[in-house]
Amino acid sequence: MNEMRPKIIPGSGVTLHFSLTLPDGTEALSTYGEEPLTFNMGDGSMVAGLELALYGLRSGMEQTLMLTAEQAFGMRDEDKVHPVPREDFPPEMVLEPGQVVAFDTPAGDELAGIILTLEDARVVVDFNHPLAGQEVSFRVSILDVQPPATTQTTDGS
Structure with missing residues (x-):
């Protein structure tokens, strides 16, 4: 019944654990073993390239992707x-x-x-991001997905 759970789409509320690992196996960042990250897709909490890897996932899903420097934190800029x-x-x-x-x-x-x-x-x-220019392995475990908040007009519609 996983198909009944909401998919991650723009504006979704997402709670997840993630880790970023460098090609040499060094873990650069991880929320596993700590509080999970909760944010709304598109609010700037997560780098756009990492966010892009989340679209279509549902709560309970896990995935690991290798992201190029361009997809993750961009290339170093002198x-x-x-x-x-x-x-x-x-x-x-x-x-x-x-x-x-x-x-x-x-x-x-x-x-x-x-x-x-x-x-x-x-x-x-x-002033480059510390991981700029680095390929990273992005591992994610989706804990919860909330549909985007809907806005109502003043007439209640």
């Missing part, structure tokens, strides 16, 4: 590597290569960057 003046960091902040630092954007959002190198007057920061 235009996202920027020198940042050292004076933009608090003077007491200890900086080191590989460190993840949060930055506030002009729009008020938070953006993470990874410190690549330290120089006297500047810090070179990579």
